[in-house]
Amino acid sequence: MKGVMLQGTASDVGKSLVATALCRLLWQKGFQPAPFKSQNVSNNSYVTASGKEIGRAQGLQAEACQLEAIPAMNPILLKPSGSGRSEIVLRGERQSTISGMAYRETYYETALQVIEQSLNELNDLADFLVIEGAGSPVEMNLKKREVVNMKVAEMADVPVILIADINRGGLFASVVGTLELLEPQERERVKGVIINKFHGDPKLFAEGKQWLEERTGLPVLAVLPYLPNHRLEGEDSLSLTDRFSSQTNKALDIVAIKLPYLSNYSDMEPFLLEKDTTVRWVDAVEAFGDPDAVILPGTKSTLHDLQFLKTSGLAERMVQYAKAGGIVAGLCGGYQILCEQLIDPDGHDSGVEGYREIGLGLIPGKTTFFNEKTTVRVQGKVAQLPTIDLSGYEIHIGQTVIEKPAPFVIREDGSEEGYCSADGRIIGTYLHHLFHNDAWRSEWLNRLRRQKGLPLSQLNIIEEKQQAYDELAHHLEQYLDWEKFMAIVSEQEREMQ
Structure with a gap:
Protein backbone atom coordinates (compact mmCIF):
# COMPACT_ATOMS: atom_id res chain seq x y z
CA MET A 1 0.00 0.00 0.00
CA LEU A 232 -11.21 22.22 12.97
CA GLU A 233 -10.97 20.80 16.45
CA GLY A 234 -7.66 20.46 18.24
CA GLU A 235 -6.28 17.29 19.78
CA ASP A 236 -5.17 18.29 23.26
CA SER A 237 -4.82 21.08 25.82
CA LEU A 238 -1.94 22.67 23.88
CA SER A 239 -4.37 23.25 21.02
CA LEU A 240 -6.99 24.52 23.46
CA THR A 241 -4.77 27.43 24.49
CA ASP A 242 -4.08 28.41 20.87
CA ARG A 243 -7.65 28.12 19.65
CA PHE A 244 -9.44 30.09 22.37
CA SER A 245 -6.82 32.66 23.34
CA SER A 246 -7.19 34.53 20.04
CA GLN A 247 -10.81 35.46 20.77
CA THR A 248 -11.85 39.07 21.37
CA ASN A 249 -14.59 40.10 23.78
CA LYS A 250 -18.00 39.73 22.16
CA ALA A 251 -21.61 40.35 23.12
CA LEU A 252 -22.16 36.93 24.72
CA ASP A 253 -19.76 35.85 27.46
CA ILE A 254 -19.62 32.13 28.25
CA VAL A 255 -17.40 30.77 30.98
CA ALA A 256 -16.07 27.22 30.58
CA ILE A 257 -14.46 25.84 33.72
CA LYS A 258 -10.90 24.68 33.00
CA LEU A 259 -10.67 21.55 35.11
CA PRO A 260 -7.26 19.96 35.86
CA TYR A 261 -8.42 16.67 34.28
CA LEU A 262 -10.47 18.31 31.50
CA SER A 263 -11.61 15.92 28.76
CA ASN A 264 -13.33 16.39 25.41
CA TYR A 265 -12.86 20.15 25.41
CA SER A 266 -13.88 19.99 21.73
CA ASP A 267 -17.45 20.19 23.08
CA MET A 268 -16.79 23.95 23.34
CA GLU A 269 -15.35 24.52 19.88
CA PRO A 270 -18.62 25.24 18.01
CA PHE A 271 -18.82 28.52 19.93
CA LEU A 272 -15.68 29.67 18.14
CA LEU A 273 -17.74 29.93 14.96
CA GLU A 274 -20.44 32.11 16.54
CA LYS A 275 -19.72 35.74 15.63
CA ASP A 276 -21.18 37.19 18.85
CA THR A 277 -19.90 34.63 21.38
CA THR A 278 -16.73 34.42 23.47
CA VAL A 279 -15.71 31.39 25.54
CA ARG A 280 -13.45 32.14 28.50
CA TRP A 281 -11.64 29.21 30.13
CA VAL A 282 -11.58 29.95 33.85
CA ASP A 283 -9.66 28.09 36.58
CA ALA A 284 -9.69 30.74 39.34
CA VAL A 285 -12.61 32.38 41.12
CA GLU A 286 -11.09 35.84 40.51
CA ALA A 287 -11.58 35.39 36.75
CA PHE A 288 -15.19 34.18 36.95
CA GLY A 289 -16.81 37.58 36.45
CA ASP A 290 -20.51 37.85 35.55
CA PRO A 291 -20.97 35.60 32.49
CA ASP A 292 -24.12 35.01 30.49
CA ALA A 293 -23.77 31.24 31.01
CA VAL A 294 -21.41 28.70 32.56
CA ILE A 295 -20.44 25.30 31.15
CA LEU A 296 -18.85 22.65 33.34
CA PRO A 297 -17.22 20.27 30.82
CA GLY A 298 -16.17 16.65 30.95
CA THR A 299 -13.37 15.31 33.12
CA LYS A 300 -11.26 12.17 33.29
CA SER A 301 -11.29 12.31 37.11
CA THR A 302 -14.60 13.65 38.36
CA LEU A 303 -13.88 13.44 42.09
CA HIS A 304 -10.41 15.01 41.84
CA ASP A 305 -11.87 17.88 39.83
CA LEU A 306 -14.74 18.30 42.28
CA GLN A 307 -12.16 18.73 45.03
CA PHE A 308 -10.36 21.31 42.88
CA LEU A 309 -13.58 23.30 42.46
CA LYS A 310 -14.13 23.32 46.21
CA THR A 311 -10.59 24.31 47.21
CA SER A 312 -10.38 27.00 44.51
CA GLY A 313 -13.65 28.59 45.55
CA LEU A 314 -15.20 28.00 42.13
CA ALA A 315 -17.74 25.53 43.52
CA GLU A 316 -19.20 28.12 45.89
CA ARG A 317 -19.12 30.80 43.19
CA MET A 318 -20.96 28.56 40.70
CA VAL A 319 -23.66 27.75 43.25
CA GLN A 320 -24.10 31.45 44.03
CA TYR A 321 -24.30 32.21 40.32
CA ALA A 322 -26.95 29.53 39.72
CA LYS A 323 -29.07 30.58 42.71
CA ALA A 324 -29.01 34.16 41.42
CA GLY A 325 -30.63 33.00 38.17
CA GLY A 326 -27.55 32.05 36.14
CA ILE A 327 -27.60 29.47 33.33
CA VAL A 328 -25.44 26.37 33.88
CA ALA A 329 -24.80 23.31 31.72
CA GLY A 330 -22.86 20.28 32.94
CA LEU A 331 -21.49 17.80 30.40
CA CYS A 332 -20.58 14.23 31.37
CA GLY A 333 -18.25 14.59 34.40
CA GLY A 334 -19.54 18.14 34.76
CA TYR A 335 -23.08 16.69 35.00
CA GLN A 336 -21.90 14.33 37.76
CA ILE A 337 -20.31 17.20 39.70
CA LEU A 338 -23.56 19.21 39.60
CA CYS A 339 -25.37 16.38 41.45
CA GLU A 340 -25.99 16.27 45.19
CA GLN A 341 -23.89 13.22 45.95
CA LEU A 342 -21.14 11.17 44.28
CA ILE A 343 -20.33 7.63 45.46
CA ASP A 344 -17.29 5.55 44.47
CA PRO A 345 -17.82 2.13 46.14
CA ASP A 346 -14.84 0.38 44.52
CA GLY A 347 -12.52 3.39 44.12
CA HIS A 348 -12.68 3.41 40.31
CA ASP A 349 -12.61 7.21 40.08
CA SER A 350 -11.04 8.31 43.38
CA GLY A 351 -8.69 5.40 44.02
CA VAL A 352 -10.26 4.99 47.48
CA GLU A 353 -12.85 2.27 48.14
CA GLY A 354 -16.11 3.51 49.62
CA TYR A 355 -15.31 7.16 48.82
CA ARG A 356 -18.19 9.65 48.99
CA GLU A 357 -18.31 13.32 48.16
CA ILE A 358 -21.00 16.00 48.29
CA GLY A 359 -21.51 17.59 44.88
CA LEU A 360 -22.59 21.11 44.01
CA GLY A 361 -26.25 20.19 44.56
CA LEU A 362 -27.63 22.03 41.53
CA ILE A 363 -29.14 18.80 40.19
CA PRO A 364 -31.28 16.58 42.48
CA GLY A 365 -29.45 13.35 41.72
CA LYS A 366 -26.82 10.87 42.81
CA THR A 367 -23.92 9.50 40.75
CA THR A 368 -22.37 6.09 41.49
CA PHE A 369 -19.14 5.01 39.81
CA PHE A 370 -18.85 1.46 38.47
CA ASN A 371 -16.13 -0.43 36.61
CA GLU A 372 -18.21 -0.79 33.43
CA LYS A 373 -17.66 1.95 30.91
CA THR A 374 -20.40 3.30 28.65
CA THR A 375 -19.31 4.23 25.11
CA VAL A 376 -22.23 4.67 22.74
CA ARG A 377 -23.52 6.99 20.06
CA VAL A 378 -26.87 8.59 20.82
CA GLN A 379 -29.76 9.89 18.75
CA GLY A 380 -32.72 11.58 20.37
CA LYS A 381 -34.71 14.74 20.97
CA VAL A 382 -34.71 17.54 23.54
CA ALA A 383 -37.36 16.54 26.08
CA GLN A 384 -38.74 20.05 26.58
CA LEU A 385 -38.42 20.90 22.88
CA PRO A 386 -39.33 17.70 21.00
CA THR A 387 -38.95 19.34 17.59
CA ILE A 388 -35.20 19.61 18.17
CA ASP A 389 -33.15 16.53 17.25
CA LEU A 390 -29.93 15.69 19.07
CA SER A 391 -26.98 13.45 18.26
CA GLY A 392 -23.77 12.83 20.13
CA TYR A 393 -22.01 10.18 22.15
CA GLU A 394 -21.55 9.05 25.73
CA ILE A 395 -18.17 8.12 27.26
CA HIS A 396 -18.37 7.64 31.02
CA ILE A 397 -17.85 5.42 34.03
CA GLY A 398 -20.71 5.96 36.45
CA GLN A 399 -24.46 6.20 36.35
CA THR A 400 -26.62 9.07 37.55
CA VAL A 401 -30.07 8.67 39.09
CA ILE A 402 -32.34 11.71 39.33
CA GLU A 403 -34.73 11.85 42.32
CA LYS A 404 -37.66 13.21 40.35
CA PRO A 405 -37.07 12.53 36.65
CA ALA A 406 -36.86 15.69 34.57
CA PRO A 407 -34.98 14.42 31.50
CA PHE A 408 -33.02 16.58 29.12
CA VAL A 409 -32.91 14.00 26.30
CA ILE A 410 -35.42 11.43 25.09
CA ARG A 411 -33.33 8.84 23.27
CA GLU A 412 -34.43 7.20 20.03
CA ASP A 413 -35.48 4.06 21.96
CA GLY A 414 -37.67 6.11 24.29
CA SER A 415 -35.34 6.02 27.28
CA GLU A 416 -34.61 9.20 29.23
CA GLU A 417 -31.23 10.81 29.84
CA GLY A 418 -29.92 13.76 31.76
CA TYR A 419 -31.67 16.51 33.69
CA CYS A 420 -33.27 19.83 32.80
CA SER A 421 -34.80 22.15 35.40
CA ALA A 422 -38.36 23.30 34.81
CA ASP A 423 -37.19 26.78 33.80
CA GLY A 424 -34.42 25.35 31.55
CA ARG A 425 -31.63 27.18 33.38
CA ILE A 426 -29.83 24.09 34.76
CA ILE A 427 -28.94 21.26 32.38
CA GLY A 428 -26.95 18.09 32.94
CA THR A 429 -26.25 15.42 30.35
CA TYR A 430 -23.80 12.65 29.47
CA LEU A 431 -24.10 13.68 25.82
CA HIS A 432 -20.79 14.86 24.36
CA HIS A 433 -21.01 16.97 21.20
CA LEU A 434 -24.21 18.54 22.51
CA PHE A 435 -23.35 22.01 21.21
CA HIS A 436 -22.35 20.64 17.81
CA ASN A 437 -26.10 20.22 17.20
CA ASP A 438 -26.96 23.41 15.32
CA ALA A 439 -30.64 23.63 16.29
CA TRP A 440 -29.96 23.05 19.98
CA ARG A 441 -26.94 25.37 20.18
CA SER A 442 -28.90 28.11 18.44
CA GLU A 443 -31.87 27.64 20.77
CA TRP A 444 -29.62 27.79 23.86
CA LEU A 445 -27.69 30.85 22.62
CA ASN A 446 -30.83 32.62 21.43
CA ARG A 447 -32.19 32.44 24.97
CA LEU A 448 -29.09 34.38 26.07
CA ARG A 449 -29.49 36.78 23.15
CA ARG A 450 -33.12 37.52 24.06
CA GLN A 451 -32.10 38.33 27.63
CA LYS A 452 -29.62 40.92 26.32
CA GLY A 453 -31.75 42.27 23.47
CA LEU A 454 -29.37 40.92 20.81
CA PRO A 455 -30.32 39.75 17.30
CA LEU A 456 -31.16 36.05 17.07
CA SER A 457 -28.97 33.80 14.94
CA GLN A 458 -28.60 30.25 13.63
CA LEU A 459 -25.38 28.80 12.19
CA ASN A 460 -24.93 25.55 10.28
CA ILE A 461 -21.57 24.17 11.45
CA ILE A 462 -22.02 20.79 9.73
CA GLU A 463 -21.65 22.54 6.37
CA GLU A 464 -18.88 24.70 7.84
CA LYS A 465 -16.95 21.58 8.86
CA GLN A 466 -16.98 20.01 5.41
CA GLN A 467 -15.99 23.34 3.90
CA ALA A 468 -13.16 23.55 6.44
Missing part, protein backbone atom coordinates in the same frame (compact mmCIF):
# COMPACT_ATOMS: atom_id res chain seq x y z
CA LYS A 2 1.11 3.57 -0.63
CA GLY A 3 1.69 5.48 2.56
CA VAL A 4 3.60 8.15 4.41
CA MET A 5 4.30 8.94 8.04
CA LEU A 6 4.26 12.48 9.41
CA GLN A 7 6.57 12.90 12.38
CA GLY A 8 7.37 16.11 14.25
CA THR A 9 10.35 17.79 15.84
CA ALA A 10 8.16 18.26 18.95
CA SER A 11 4.58 18.10 20.18
CA ASP A 12 2.05 20.59 18.79
CA VAL A 13 3.99 21.32 15.60
CA GLY A 14 0.84 20.68 13.55
CA LYS A 15 1.09 16.97 12.68
CA SER A 16 -2.62 16.34 13.18
CA LEU A 17 -3.68 19.31 11.08
CA VAL A 18 -1.30 18.47 8.23
CA ALA A 19 -2.41 14.83 8.36
CA THR A 20 -6.06 15.90 8.15
CA ALA A 21 -5.30 18.20 5.21
CA LEU A 22 -3.39 15.43 3.44
CA CYS A 23 -6.24 12.96 4.00
CA ARG A 24 -8.70 15.30 2.33
CA LEU A 25 -6.30 16.24 -0.49
CA LEU A 26 -5.60 12.59 -1.32
CA TRP A 27 -9.34 11.86 -1.36
CA GLN A 28 -9.91 14.81 -3.71
CA LYS A 29 -7.22 13.42 -6.03
CA GLY A 30 -8.95 10.06 -6.35
CA PHE A 31 -7.27 7.97 -3.66
CA GLN A 32 -9.06 6.26 -0.79
CA PRO A 33 -6.83 7.27 2.11
CA ALA A 34 -7.16 6.15 5.71
CA PRO A 35 -5.64 7.75 8.82
CA PHE A 36 -3.57 5.90 11.39
CA LYS A 37 -1.99 6.84 14.70
CA SER A 38 -0.72 3.90 16.70
CA GLN A 39 -1.01 5.52 20.12
CA ASN A 40 -2.70 8.68 21.35
CA VAL A 41 -2.30 10.23 24.80
CA SER A 42 -5.38 12.38 25.08
CA ASN A 43 -8.66 12.81 26.91
CA ASN A 44 -10.21 14.28 23.78
CA SER A 45 -11.80 11.17 22.31
CA TYR A 46 -14.24 10.03 19.64
CA VAL A 47 -16.81 7.23 19.66
CA THR A 48 -17.15 5.16 16.49
CA ALA A 49 -20.45 3.93 15.08
CA SER A 50 -19.77 0.55 16.75
CA GLY A 51 -19.43 2.22 20.16
CA LYS A 52 -15.63 2.01 20.34
CA GLU A 53 -13.42 4.80 21.64
CA ILE A 54 -10.47 6.28 19.70
CA GLY A 55 -8.53 9.54 19.63
CA ARG A 56 -10.55 12.47 18.37
CA ALA A 57 -7.96 13.47 15.76
CA GLN A 58 -8.29 10.15 13.93
CA GLY A 59 -12.08 10.44 14.01
CA LEU A 60 -11.83 13.80 12.24
CA GLN A 61 -9.24 12.49 9.80
CA ALA A 62 -11.59 9.63 8.91
CA GLU A 63 -14.28 12.21 8.18
CA ALA A 64 -11.82 14.04 5.91
CA CYS A 65 -11.25 10.72 4.10
CA GLN A 66 -15.03 10.21 3.77
CA LEU A 67 -14.71 7.03 5.84
CA GLU A 68 -16.50 5.78 8.92
CA ALA A 69 -13.98 5.78 11.77
CA ILE A 70 -12.96 2.36 13.13
CA PRO A 71 -10.74 1.32 16.09
CA ALA A 72 -7.92 0.22 13.75
CA MET A 73 -7.25 3.89 12.97
CA ASN A 74 -6.07 4.45 16.57
CA PRO A 75 -5.56 1.07 18.23
CA ILE A 76 -4.05 2.45 21.47
CA LEU A 77 -5.55 5.34 23.43
CA LEU A 78 -4.06 6.38 26.77
CA LYS A 79 -6.35 8.64 28.81
CA PRO A 80 -4.49 10.36 31.67
CA SER A 81 -6.29 10.27 35.02
CA GLY A 82 -5.28 11.08 38.58
CA SER A 83 -1.99 10.23 40.33
CA GLY A 84 0.11 9.67 37.21
CA ARG A 85 -2.10 6.86 35.97
CA SER A 86 -3.76 6.36 32.60
CA GLU A 87 -6.72 4.41 31.36
CA ILE A 88 -5.63 1.95 28.66
CA VAL A 89 -7.98 1.63 25.68
CA LEU A 90 -6.99 -1.05 23.14
CA ARG A 91 -8.80 -1.16 19.81
CA GLY A 92 -11.59 0.90 21.29
CA GLU A 93 -12.15 -1.06 24.50
CA ARG A 94 -11.15 -0.16 28.04
CA GLN A 95 -8.57 -2.50 29.59
CA SER A 96 -7.34 -1.09 32.90
CA THR A 97 -6.00 2.02 34.61
CA ILE A 98 -2.30 1.78 35.49
CA SER A 99 0.82 3.89 35.95
CA GLY A 100 2.97 4.99 33.03
CA MET A 101 5.85 2.80 34.17
CA ALA A 102 3.59 -0.25 34.46
CA TYR A 103 2.29 0.39 30.96
CA ARG A 104 5.80 0.54 29.48
CA GLU A 105 6.84 -2.64 31.27
CA THR A 106 3.78 -4.77 30.55
CA TYR A 107 2.12 -3.57 27.33
CA TYR A 108 4.97 -3.32 24.81
CA GLU A 109 4.50 -6.68 23.09
CA THR A 110 0.72 -6.30 23.22
CA ALA A 111 1.04 -2.84 21.65
CA LEU A 112 3.11 -4.21 18.76
CA GLN A 113 0.52 -6.93 18.15
CA VAL A 114 -2.47 -4.56 18.02
CA ILE A 115 -0.53 -2.14 15.78
CA GLU A 116 0.30 -4.90 13.31
CA GLN A 117 -3.29 -6.18 13.39
CA SER A 118 -4.62 -2.68 12.75
CA LEU A 119 -2.22 -1.96 9.88
CA ASN A 120 -3.31 -5.19 8.20
CA GLU A 121 -6.97 -4.22 8.64
CA LEU A 122 -6.43 -0.79 7.09
CA ASN A 123 -4.55 -2.36 4.20
CA ASP A 124 -7.85 -3.97 3.15
CA LEU A 125 -9.80 -0.72 3.61
CA ALA A 126 -7.70 1.88 1.81
CA ASP A 127 -5.06 2.39 -0.87
CA PHE A 128 -3.09 5.17 0.86
CA LEU A 129 -2.19 5.27 4.54
CA VAL A 130 -1.59 8.63 6.27
CA ILE A 131 0.24 7.83 9.50
CA GLU A 132 0.69 10.39 12.25
CA GLY A 133 3.51 10.17 14.79
CA ALA A 134 3.53 11.50 18.34
CA GLY A 135 5.75 14.07 19.98
CA SER A 136 9.33 13.72 18.74
CA PRO A 137 11.00 10.57 17.35
CA VAL A 138 14.14 11.31 19.38
CA GLU A 139 12.92 11.27 22.97
CA MET A 140 16.01 9.33 24.03
CA ASN A 141 14.59 8.05 27.32
CA LEU A 142 11.66 6.46 25.48
CA LYS A 143 13.18 5.22 22.22
CA LYS A 144 13.94 1.63 23.28
CA ARG A 145 10.27 0.73 23.70
CA GLU A 146 8.53 3.36 21.59
CA VAL A 147 5.47 2.38 19.57
CA VAL A 148 4.55 5.73 18.05
CA ASN A 149 7.24 6.91 15.64
CA MET A 150 10.10 5.11 13.87
CA LYS A 151 9.01 1.68 15.05
CA VAL A 152 5.67 2.23 13.36
CA ALA A 153 7.28 3.59 10.18
CA GLU A 154 9.39 0.42 10.11
CA MET A 155 6.37 -1.85 10.64
CA ALA A 156 4.37 -0.10 7.89
CA ASP A 157 7.52 0.33 5.76
CA VAL A 158 6.69 3.89 4.73
CA PRO A 159 8.80 7.03 4.19
CA VAL A 160 8.82 9.71 6.89
CA ILE A 161 8.20 13.42 6.40
CA LEU A 162 9.47 15.57 9.28
CA ILE A 163 7.28 18.52 10.32
CA ALA A 164 8.82 21.50 12.12
CA ASP A 165 7.11 24.50 13.70
CA ILE A 166 8.79 27.80 12.79
CA ASN A 167 6.40 29.77 15.03
CA ARG A 168 8.09 28.69 18.27
CA GLY A 169 11.64 29.58 17.14
CA GLY A 170 14.70 27.37 16.93
CA LEU A 171 13.60 25.80 13.66
CA PHE A 172 17.01 24.98 12.21
CA ALA A 173 18.30 23.44 15.43
CA SER A 174 15.12 21.39 15.86
CA VAL A 175 15.32 19.93 12.34
CA VAL A 176 19.07 19.25 12.29
CA GLY A 177 19.09 18.09 15.90
CA THR A 178 16.27 15.64 15.29
CA LEU A 179 18.01 14.17 12.25
CA GLU A 180 21.35 13.92 14.08
CA LEU A 181 19.80 11.97 16.96
CA LEU A 182 18.19 9.37 14.71
CA GLU A 183 19.89 6.01 14.18
CA PRO A 184 21.37 5.62 10.66
CA GLN A 185 18.59 3.28 9.48
CA GLU A 186 15.97 5.69 10.90
CA ARG A 187 17.62 8.71 9.28
CA GLU A 188 17.55 6.87 5.94
CA ARG A 189 13.76 6.62 6.18
CA VAL A 190 13.28 10.42 6.42
CA LYS A 191 12.67 11.72 2.90
CA GLY A 192 11.53 15.31 3.30
CA VAL A 193 10.69 18.24 5.58
CA ILE A 194 7.59 20.42 5.96
CA ILE A 195 7.89 23.82 7.65
CA ASN A 196 4.66 24.71 9.43
CA LYS A 197 3.08 27.86 10.96
CA PHE A 198 5.08 30.39 8.92
CA HIS A 199 4.05 34.03 9.39
CA GLY A 200 4.25 36.22 6.29
CA ASP A 201 5.04 35.34 2.68
CA PRO A 202 6.69 31.87 2.44
CA LYS A 203 9.01 33.33 -0.22
CA LEU A 204 10.75 35.14 2.64
CA PHE A 205 12.03 31.76 3.77
CA ALA A 206 13.85 31.04 0.49
CA GLU A 207 17.32 31.33 2.04
CA GLY A 208 16.30 29.20 5.02
CA LYS A 209 14.86 26.57 2.69
CA GLN A 210 18.08 26.47 0.68
CA TRP A 211 20.21 26.17 3.83
CA LEU A 212 18.11 23.30 5.18
CA GLU A 213 18.19 21.40 1.91
CA GLU A 214 21.97 21.80 1.58
CA ARG A 215 22.61 20.94 5.25
CA THR A 216 20.31 17.92 5.44
CA GLY A 217 20.20 16.68 1.86
CA LEU A 218 16.40 16.56 2.14
CA PRO A 219 13.85 18.52 0.10
CA VAL A 220 11.69 21.05 1.91
CA LEU A 221 8.36 19.92 0.50
CA ALA A 222 6.30 22.83 1.81
CA VAL A 223 6.47 26.04 3.80
CA LEU A 224 2.94 26.30 5.20
CA PRO A 225 1.61 29.66 6.41
CA TYR A 226 0.13 29.83 9.88
CA LEU A 227 -3.62 29.12 9.98
CA PRO A 228 -5.08 30.71 13.13
CA ASN A 229 -8.75 30.12 12.24
CA HIS A 230 -8.85 26.75 10.51
CA ARG A 231 -12.19 25.81 12.20
CA TYR A 469 -11.78 20.17 5.29
CA ASP A 470 -11.80 21.39 1.69
CA GLU A 471 -10.14 24.70 2.60
CA LEU A 472 -7.47 22.89 4.58
CA ALA A 473 -6.72 20.62 1.63
CA HIS A 474 -6.51 23.65 -0.67
CA HIS A 475 -4.13 25.35 1.75
CA LEU A 476 -1.81 22.33 1.70
CA GLU A 477 -2.02 21.90 -2.08
CA GLN A 478 -1.01 25.55 -2.65
CA TYR A 479 2.32 25.10 -0.92
CA LEU A 480 3.14 21.39 -1.19
CA ASP A 481 5.47 20.19 -3.95
CA TRP A 482 3.06 17.46 -5.02
CA GLU A 483 5.35 15.91 -7.63
CA LYS A 484 8.23 15.50 -5.17
CA PHE A 485 5.85 14.19 -2.53
CA MET A 486 4.41 11.52 -4.85
CA ALA A 487 7.88 10.62 -6.12
CA ILE A 488 8.93 9.88 -2.51
CA VAL A 489 5.87 7.70 -1.95
CA SER A 490 6.25 5.88 -5.28
CA GLU A 491 9.95 5.20 -4.71
CA GLN A 492 9.23 3.60 -1.34
CA GLU A 493 6.44 1.54 -2.89
CA ARG A 494 8.83 0.23 -5.59
CA GLU A 495 11.37 -0.74 -2.93
CA MET A 496 8.69 -2.75 -1.13
CA GLN A 497 7.81 -4.77 -4.23
